[in-house]
Amino acid sequence: MSDPLxxxxxxxxxxxVRVPPDKSISHRAALFxxxxxxxxxxxxxxxxxxxxxxxxxxxxxxxxxxxxGRDRLVVHGRGLxxxxxxxxxxxxxxxxxxxxLISGILAGQTFDCVLTSNEALRKRPMDRxxxxxxxxxxxxxxxxxxxxxxxxxxxxxxGMVYHLPVASAQVxxxxxxxGLYATQPTVLHEPAPxxxxxxxxxxxxxxxxxxxxGVITLQPPPTGQPPLAPLDIRVPGDFSSAAFFLVGASLLPxxxxxxxxxxVNPTRTGLYDVLIRMGAxxxxxNERTLGGEPVADLEVGHNPLESTVVGGDxxxxxxxxxxxxxxxxxxxxxxxxxxxxxxxxxxxxxxVATTVAELSRxxxxxxxxxxxxxxxxxxxxxxxxxxxHKDHRLAMSxxxxxxxxxxxxxxxxxxxxADSFPGFAEMLEGIIAPLDAERRA
Numbered sequence: 001m002s003d004p005l006x007x008x009x010x011x012x013x014x015x016x017v018r019v020p021p022d023k024s025i026s027h028r029a030a031l032f033x034x035x036x037x038x039x040x041x042x043x044x045x046x047x048x049x050x051x052x053x054x055x056x057x058x059x060x061x062x063x064x065x066x067x068x069g070r071d072r073l074v075v076h077g078r079g080l081x082x083x084x085x086x087x088x089x090x091x092x093x094x095x096x097x098x099x100x101l102i103s104g105i106l107a108g109q110t111f112d113c114v115l116t117s118n119e120a121l122r123k124r125p126m127d128r129x130x131x132x133x134x135x136x137x138x139x140x141x142x143x144x145x146x147x148x149x150x151x152x153x154x155x156x157x158x159g160m161v162y163h164l165p166v167a168s169a170q171v172x173x174x175x176x177x178x179g180l181y182a183t184q185p186t187v188l189h190e191p192a193p194x195x196x197x198x199x200x201x202x203x204x205x206x207x208x209x210x211x212x213x214g215v216i217t218l219q220p221p222p223t224g225q226p227p228l229a230p231l232d233i234r235v236p237g238d239f240s241s242a243a244f245f246l247v248g249a250s251l252l253p254x255x256x257x258x259x260x261x262x263x264v265n266p267t268r269t270g271l272y273d274v275l276i277r278m279g280a281x282x283x284x285x286n287e288r289t290l291g292g293e294p295v296a297d298l299e300v301g302h303n304p305l306e307s308t309v310v311g312g313d314x315x316x317x318x319x320x321x322x323x324x325x326x327x328x329x330x331x332x333x334x335x336x337x338x339x340x341x342x343x344x345x346x347x348x349x350x351x352v353a354t355t356v357a358e359l360s361r362x363x364x365x366x367x368x369x370x371x372x373x374x375x376x377x378x379x380x381x382x383x384x385x386x387x388x389h390k391d392h393r394l395a396m397s398x399x400x401x402x403x404x405x406x407x408x409x410x411x412x413x414x415x416x417x418a419d420s421f422p423g424f425a426e427m428l429e430g431i432i433a434p435l436d437a438e439r440r441a
Contacts, residue, residue, distance in 0.1 A: 101177060326338070
């Protein structure tokens with residue numbers, strides 16, 4: 001993909017596409033397979049920069065991973081305590097998921113290691129896993145006790161009862177993984193539901209994980225009991241990647257798009273619920289279960305949107321989709337309010353500030369708030385030069401904004417799209433009817 005990415009107005013989106021495999025599940029398939037006993041086979045592993053960082057770290061820990069084609073892996077699990085001490089720092093690149101989840105696994109090992117990262121990830125806070133891991137007995141520290149690189153020393157982990165300050169699937173997963181090495185149960189209280197791929201996958205591997213009324217209890221495998229069972233995993237399409245096309249087809253007249261095999265786990269589909277509330281024309285077809293996850297084909301077409309208010313328990317169910325929701329809101333009738341989303345400020349960029357700044361360059365009427373933003377629509381957008389701040393989700397959101405804008409939109413630092421959606425520009429190009437072509441017809 002070229003960088004910068006140049007986007008021109010489109011008349012409509014038409015066709016059938018299969019979005020990339022789910023990033024969250026891909027990370028977990030590799031990580032959990034590494035601590036299982038036996039071969040975990042993964043079909044549909046996401047070949048993107050963030051997930052490749054996870055594979056790089058696991059290989060440095062002595063895990064053999066065979067690649068059978070572009071998206072098929074065989075992970076030769078070493079068991080809970082079979083990882084080898086790394087000879088170099090583990091490079092997580094820009095992947096916060098890699099760093100937070102693998103910290104839980106490494107906290108229960110018998111060796112010391114260092115987790116390093118690129119410059120962008122070094123600005124993202126890790127105290128949200130450092131502090132609770134210490135409560136579990138882990139020897140862990142970071143730069144200024146808050147940022148990468150992280151230093152983790154081997155030690156004995158014990159279970160605990162912990163109230164998560166914010167609903168975070170990454171923090172929750174880190175602590176559940178650490179709980180596998182404890183001698184007592186780990187009990188986590190969630191303030192709101194967050195994505196539950198970790199709980200689903202651990203149950204499939206034979207771990208006792210109970211979830212009742214926002215309380216998650218993990219019973220560590222007893223000594224001498226069978227180890228974690230390996231799995232055959234088929235990874236469904238990523239709803240967060242499908243989100244850009246859902247909004248694009250909703251905004252462009254005469255659009256008709258079908259997205260195949262998309263993960264519709266209810267802990268991930270907050271944006272779907274919000275778009276339906278706004279008047280979007282989206283249908284779930286061919287609903288089924290794939291590898292323990294609910295999957296469906298999504299049919300979407302154009303329909304006028306109305307403004308809405310988003311906050312509370314909806315926020316963790318769509319935490320990655322707020323930049324593209326902001327794009328939808330620029331074309332919706334009325335004032336859309338996003339609140340309770342301060343977590344956006346510690347993502348790949350400060351997604352409150354960067355979303356507001358870059359959409360404003362395109363003419364959007366959008367105002368920053370401490371925990372979100374307010375968008376007034378509908379507002380005609382005008383193509384301009386924008387910067388995605390090396391944030392892959394902001395880059396793709398700006399690309400969809402460029403489709404409904406007048407004139408050319410130039411998105412700088414768009415190479416970051418490869419973190420989660422390799423081939424995005426090419427896939428988008430394949431379903432666009434250019435506005436000039438429509439006029440000539």
